[in-house]
Amino acid sequence: MTANLSGDINECLTDNGGCGDPALFACRSATAAPPACEFLPAKDHAALTQGITSIDVGSALPSALVVYGDTAFPVAVDAAHNAYIAAARVGAGKVVHYGHDAFLGDLLYADLGAATLLLNTLAWMSPAKKPTVGVQPGLYVLAEFLTRHGFTVRTTTPSNLSGIDVYCMNSHTDYPDADVQKISAFMQSGGGLVSAGLAWWWGNSHTQAAENYPGNKYLRTAGIGVTTATSDSLPDRSDRPISPVALSDVFHARKALSRLVEHVSRRAQLPFADQDIAADTVVSAIDFFPLSFTDYFTAANVLKEKTAPVVPTKANPLFVKDHPIKRLVVHIDHKYANESPPDEVKAHLAAADFPGAVPAGAMAISKTITIDGNYAGRDSRFGFAGPTAPVWRSTGVYAPAGKKIHVKIDAAAAGKGLAVLLGAHTDTLWESNTWSRFPAISRSFPLDAPEIDTASAFGGLVYVQVPVGSKLGPVTVTIEGGVGAPLFQLGKTPLTAWQSVERSLPGPWAEIASDKFSITVPSAAIAALTNPAAVLGAWGGILDADADLAGIPRARPRAERILVDRQISNGSMHSGYPIMAGLDVQNDLVSLSRLMAGFWGPLHELGHNHQWAPWVLPGSIEASVNLWSVYAYEKVLGIPRGNAMPDRVADLAPAMRAKRIQDYLAGGANFAADWKLWTALETYLQLQEGFGWEPFTQVFKQYYADAPNTDPTDDQGKIDRWVLRFSLAVNKDLGPFFRAWGFPVSAGVLAEIGTLPAWEENPMP
Numbered sequence: 001m002t003a004n005l006s007g008d009i010n011e012c013l014t015d016n017g018g019c020g021d022p023a024l025f026a027c028r029s030a031t032a033a034p035p036a037c038e039f040l041p042a043k044d045h046a047a048l049t050q051g052i053t054s055i056d057v058g059s060a061l062p063s064a065l066v067v068y069g070d071t072a073f074p075v076a077v078d079a080a081h082n083a084y085i086a087a088a089r090v091g092a093g094k095v096v097h098y099g100h101d102a103f104l105g106d107l108l109y110a111d112l113g114a115a116t117l118l119l120n121t122l123a124w125m126s127p128a129k130k131p132t133v134g135v136q137p138g139l140y141v142l143a144e145f146l147t148r149h150g151f152t153v154r155t156t157t158p159s160n161l162s163g164i165d166v167y168c169m170n171s172h173t174d175y176p177d178a179d180v181q182k183i184s185a186f187m188q189s190g191g192g193l194v195s196a197g198l199a200w201w202w203g204n205s206h207t208q209a210a211e212n213y214p215g216n217k218y219l220r221t222a223g224i225g226v227t228t229a230t231s232d233s234l235p236d237r238s239d240r241p242i243s244p245v246a247l248s249d250v251f252h253a254r255k256a257l258s259r260l261v262e263h264v265s266r267r268a269q270l271p272f273a274d275q276d277i278a279a280d281t282v283v284s285a286i287d288f289f290p291l292s293f294t295d296y297f298t299a300a301n302v303l304k305e306k307t308a309p310v311v312p313t314k315a316n317p318l319f320v321k322d323h324p325i326k327r328l329v330v331h332i333d334h335k336y337a338n339e340s341p342p343d344e345v346k347a348h349l350a351a352a353d354f355p356g357a358v359p360a361g362a363m364a365i366s367k368t369i370t371i372d373g374n375y376a377g378r379d380s381r382f383g384f385a386g387p388t389a390p391v392w393r394s395t396g397v398y399a400p401a402g403k404k405i406h407v408k409i410d411a412a413a414a415g416k417g418l419a420v421l422l423g424a425h426t427d428t429l430w431e432s433n434t435w436s437r438f439p440a441i442s443r444s445f446p447l448d449a450p451e452i453d454t455a456s457a458f459g460g461l462v463y464v465q466v467p468v469g470s471k472l473g474p475v476t477v478t479i480e481g482g483v484g485a486p487l488f489q490l491g492k493t494p495l496t497a498w499q500s501v502e503r504s505l506p507g508p509w510a511e512i513a514s515d516k517f518s519i520t521v522p523s524a525a526i527a528a529l530t531n532p533a534a535v536l537g538a539w540g541g542i543l544d545a546d547a548d549l550a551g552i553p554r555a556r557p558r559a560e561r562i563l564v565d566r567q568i569s570n571g572s573m574h575s576g577y578p579i580m581a582g583l584d585v586q587n588d589l590v591s592l593s594r595l596m597a598g599f600w601g602p603l604h605e606l607g608h609n610h611q612w613a614p615w616v617l618p619g620s621i622e623a624s625v626n627l628w629s630v631y632a633y634e635k636v637l638g639i640p641r642g643n644a645m646p647d648r649v650a651d652l653a654p655a656m657r658a659k660r661i662q663d664y665l666a667g668g669a670n671f672a673a674d675w676k677l678w679t680a681l682e683t684y685l686q687l688q689e690g691f692g693w694e695p696f697t698q699v700f701k702q703y704y705a706d707a708p709n710t711d712p713t714d715d716q717g718k719i720d721r722w723v724l725r726f727s728l729a730v731n732k733d734l735g736p737f738f739r740a741w742g743f744p745v746s747a748g749v750l751a752e753i754g755t756l757p758a759w760e761e762n763p764m765p
Helices: 042-049 112-125 140-148 177-188 214-219 253-264 272-288 294-305 324-339 352-356 495-500 532-550 583-589 592-596 600-608 626-637 654-666 677-691 694-704 715-730 735-740 747-753
Strands: 025-030 033-039 054-056 063-067 072-077 083-090 093-098 132-135 152-155 166-170 192-196 224-230 239-241 365-375 391-399 404-409 419-422 443-446 451-455 460-466 470-484 487-489 509-513 517-522 560-565 579-582
Touching: 042 072, 042 083, 042 112, 054 112, 063 072, 063 083, 063 272, 083 177, 093 112, 093 177, 093 214, 093 224, 112 192, 132 140, 140 152, 177 192, 177 214, 192 214, 214 224, 224 272, 253 272, 253 294, 253 324, 272 294, 272 324, 294 324, 365 391, 365 460, 391 487, 391 509, 404 419, 419 451, 443 451, 460 470, 460 509, 487 532, 509 532, 517 532, 517 583, 532 592, 532 600, 532 626, 532 694, 560 583, 560 600, 579 583, 579 600, 583 592, 583 600, 600 626, 626 677, 654 677, 677 694, 677 715, 677 735, 694 715, 715 735, 715 747, 735 747
Parallel strands: 093 192, 132 152, 132 166, 166 192, 487 509, 517 560, 560 579
Antiparallel strands: 025 033, 054 239, 063 224, 072 083, 083 093, 365 470, 391 460, 391 470, 404 451, 404 470, 419 443, 419 460, 509 517
């Protein structure tokens, strides 16, 4: 034995301290403690990636992986620092997981790198002989590939791995616990496991991937997690480079967190580039692990405690890319705010700044209401409208930040899909480069029992969410612990009650609502509003006009919503449920005079909520939407299209329109490159000016009658169907018109409509 400088015995100098092969494990001597054995992935990484410089994943979109086991390591990462292939040693065995099924399917023939990686994997797992490979039933491409390469292949299930050296399987088959245990035992005893699969699709209808996704039940033994996040290719290429050397430990969730703690503790400096990668790695782990992974969150809290609180505000926004550790602290705060039990939720420091504090002295109330538990939903082909989102039922209650809100419902409605939403601001800012408010401030709780407790770290208006397809009828709801918030419901709230009581309630956010449209603004914006009924009546006229043009009933399955926010996820406004807008329009939205003078932005977003995906042509998303703006301006507001956009340099003024068409034609009428935005709108406006509004409504109704499986599957199909249907609707040969616009109409459609009467008034040369 040899003593270190402190006089302790350095056990690492004898037999590598008992850690095993020094090529795989480094012995780290510790003062007054047994030596630590640190896994070294270099040898294994080299064996797996030998002869591979890149892998072309094609159109495959793998799941991002979290690598956290002591002997786990990333094999391949994307440009956003996400692992999508990972490996580990498990007992005497080994495992590799690919983040997409295609790695055990079509990619084996489509990409040499993917094929080589699998062959390297099998050699790594069974270096002494060509292994007998077990293949899960259904993996036909893999079985054929292995057979061609001379392997003995046996189709089998995890329940029968006797005589198998390496087993290949997908990760989305949900095997019983007994089979999961057999997979783990197989690895521990020296077997090799090759697993492939993604969890992001599974995540569309499931939660808690770390605990519930099938593959994670056996990969947990290895310390590899398949997440519901995606690993994306670069925008202009699908091939991804493979590192010739083992990746840095900042790509490993536990090691990255340790490195960051060392950095903020000033024990070891971490270069900025490594801080950025490490923060991304830990964020993925924070998002993936449940709070029950206490050892990880204990370490995360050490980092948080050594970092100043992060409170993004308008005055002091957080520039996300410049501050990776602050970005990580925000994610840690969000994890606790979004997943802690209500009894443990505390008000976040950012809550008082936005969405705002409840006034001191505001009295807690108990309020009982009856909500409509029926909701048919909207067809999913109204794709920009948030058609599958649950509908929100307003309550007129505001939850103070950090305060427990008790909710009671009819026993018959419990566990039927209803939920309590605390906070209207459901727009999240995780993808934004700057945060001027905390990036996620709402929280939803399932009403899975007749009585539940809820709480929000940020506070907000309280809603009951009703899922698509619900048929519960009237449901009685009692909310205790919140404060009253201004709520005017057209046809229910007397104007006298609004003027004398409702608009003065202490909640910092308010709503005025009808069965057609709901507006959510800071309470200050409605403090002087004496007649919300008139405002809602005017907005109702807009929504009725929108329905008329779209060819849908005026009686809507839900009221459309608009909500103002300090910062939204995209643009100055965006469509959806709710439509989102900036705080700069809070007063305008509740002003009758402002609406009647013309208010293009909200009308534009309402138009998006009426676009039907099968007739939205390539390049026309931001063009055909404006049909609804023009229609509402002329039919409801009485503003002709030429005067519709005075604040946008008269985009629809006749001279501007003529120049736009002239410029498009002078550029060669390049449909693929130039037919978009205002230029594309001209095509629709020329049709409207030639034939009126009715053909549009007629054609829209024809689309609604189409079964989803008959919708066009590509751009050519969309173009052909639109040209054919509109031509038939007006009984004119519109082929020359659309060809003048550069539309690539198929010869078959041109021939079919060529038998119709010519459009003598065709405005295109």
